[in-house]
Amino acid sequence: MNRARTRGAIALAGAAAIATVVGLASSANAGTTLGASAAEKGRYFGTAVAAYKLSDATYSGILDREFNMITPENEMKWDATEPSQNSFSYGSADQIVSHARANGQRMRGHALAWHSQQPSWVQNLSGTALRNAMVNHVTNVATHYKGQIYAWDVVNEAFADGGNGARRDSNLQRTGDDWIEVAFRTARTADPGAKLCYNDYNTDGVNAKSTAVYNMVKDFKARGVPIDCVGFQSHINSGSPMPSDYQANLQRFADLGVDVQITELDIQGSGTTQANTYASVVKACLAVSRCTGITVWGIRDSDSWRSGDTPLLFDNNGNKKAAYQSTLDALNGPGGGVSTPPTSTPPVSTSPSPSASASPSNTGGGTGNRCTASVLINQWQGGFTATVRVTAGSTAINNWTVTMALPAGTTIVNTWNVNRSGNNWTNMSYNGRVEAGQYTEWGLQANGTAGTLTPTCAGS
Numbered sequence: 001m002n003r004a005r006t007r008g009a010i011a012l013a014g015a016a017a018i019a020t021v022v023g024l025a026s027s028a029n030a031g032t033t034l035g036a037s038a039a040e041k042g043r044y045f046g047t048a049v050a051a052y053k054l055s056d057a058t059y060s061g062i063l064d065r066e067f068n069m070i071t072p073e074n075e076m077k078w079d080a081t082e083p084s085q086n087s088f089s090y091g092s093a094d095q096i097v098s099h100a101r102a103n104g105q106r107m108r109g110h111a112l113a114w115h116s117q118q119p120s121w122v123q124n125l126s127g128t129a130l131r132n133a134m135v136n137h138v139t140n141v142a143t144h145y146k147g148q149i150y151a152w153d154v155v156n157e158a159f160a161d162g163g164n165g166a167r168r169d170s171n172l173q174r175t176g177d178d179w180i181e182v183a184f185r186t187a188r189t190a191d192p193g194a195k196l197c198y199n200d201y202n203t204d205g206v207n208a209k210s211t212a213v214y215n216m217v218k219d220f221k222a223r224g225v226p227i228d229c230v231g232f233q234s235h236i237n238s239g240s241p242m243p244s245d246y247q248a249n250l251q252r253f254a255d256l257g258v259d260v261q262i263t264e265l266d267i268q269g270s271g272t273t274q275a276n277t278y279a280s281v282v283k284a285c286l287a288v289s290r291c292t293g294i295t296v297w298g299i300r301d302s303d304s305w306r307s308g309d310t311p312l313l314f315d316n317n318g319n320k321k322a323a324y325q326s327t328l329d330a331l332n333g334p335g336g337g338v339s340t341p342p343t344s345t346p347p348v349s350t351s352p353s354p355s356a357s358a359s360p361s362n363t364g365g366g367t368g369n370r371c372t373a374s375v376l377i378n379q380w381q382g383g384f385t386a387t388v389r390v391t392a393g394s395t396a397i398n399n400w401t402v403t404m405a406l407p408a409g410t411t412i413v414n415t416w417n418v419n420r421s422g423n424n425w426t427n428m429s430y431n432g433r434v435e436a437g438q439y440t441e442w443g444l445q446a447n448g449t450a451g452t453l454t455p456t457c458a459g460s
């Protein structure tokens with residue numbers, strides 16, 4: 001039953017050693033882009049993307065150079081994906097997903113159920129009809145993108161501002177308090193491989209609203225409602241400055257057993273002040289081992305929903321700002337050890353739900369020199385993920401190579417926590433060290449049929 005908890009405990013046991021390796025790697029080999037530097041810390045660095053801007057060469061040039069996670073800014077919202085009831089339109093969102101696939105970027109899905117940006121037919125529904133429409137929407141959209149989403153914002157902004165920690169009034173809320181857990185359960189069934197997140201704003205420090213979210217997450221964990229992560233939007237400005245307990249707040253959520261992510265970061269300002277705040281946010285994430293990544297809400301200041309605040313990392317011409325450099329420096333700085341490196345958090349490995357454990361279609365394994373490798377396959381129509389576990393023998397190893405061939409006709413979409421050379425898969429800088437009897441995991445996503453995979457492991 002407590003598969004996720006057991007894995008977490010084992011991973012924690014090796015955390016000190018992994019952190020040491022990360023520290024050495026980062027000083028010797030500092031990244032030169034946001035994505036690469038975050039990856040060296042076992043994290044991602046993402047941005048919101050608008051499909052219609054992908055044809056802008058400056059925009060996509062920066063996107064593909066710097067970012068390894070993409071959130072569609074508007075294209076996966078309800079008004080975009082189901083403009084009329086039960087008639088789905090995925091054109092713009094698919095364009096972004098194809099771009100991500102072609103450029104080795106992963107996807108955060110945003111957002112399945114939200115009071116805002118609902119098509120007018122939804123705004124006009126209530127009661128059971130609305131509840132059923134929501135379930136149908138979540139099922140269809142999550143199924144369409146099954147296997148292609150690292151994490152979904154399943155429910156967005158469901159709590160009210162102000163001091164009482166209440167739910168936000170909305171048509172969805174009026175269908176009953178359980179609408180949130182119904183959305184999460186529905187999403188888990190549709191895509192057992194995606195991490196399922198609750199996402200909100202003004203929850204970046206310890207306050208009545210974030211505590212209400214905290215209590216909901218705690219309750220969900222206690223009752224087995226499938227939730228894997230909490231997103232903190234972090235729209236920081238003069239009216240909503242970075243709270244002094246930002247890191248402590250991330251940590252208290254992480255301590256509930258969920259990943260935390262900074263999902264829509266932008267910081268009003270300019271020059272050194274803005275640069276310092278960006279660095280503080282990055283350092284806070286690096287200090288929380290379950291903070292798996294940071295997404296900024298746009299690329300250039302001119303791309304921002306609040307362009308007048310000049311809140312992003314690149315100016316209107318696509319030049320790097322001081323905030324870019326401070327962000328990169330913070331990513332390359334000390335700290336950032338991870339117990340389970342998040343780029344290694346494969347879509348299928350930590351899902352605690354019963355449906356996830358039912359989904360692997362086969363398992364294989366092999367014994368080798370100083371380590372063993374086993375693989376868990378999650379196959380769906382047309383594609384699969386393979387999560388490979390490398391377990392050290394009776395002595396610790398510092399490097400490993402898994403040999404594993406994929407069947408002809410398969411094409412790799414994405415890999416995490418691993419370097420590949422043909423059929424040889426070797427450790428990254430941060431996950432080569434595996435203590436005696438402990439394990440690390442890496443994975444891949446591919447098109448085609450996995451069949452039976454037979455990994456063998458060699459450690460040194």
Ligand code: G2I
Pocket residue numbers: 073074116117156201233264305
């Ligand atoms: O408001 C900032 C963000 C807060 N958290 C949830 C995010 O989803 C939200 O993103 C923003 C987008 O950045 C805006 O681009 O959400 C807004 C809508 O709530 C987006 O604005 C909308 C405009 O209001 C529409 O008029 C426009 O048609 O963008 C649409 C597409 O360009």
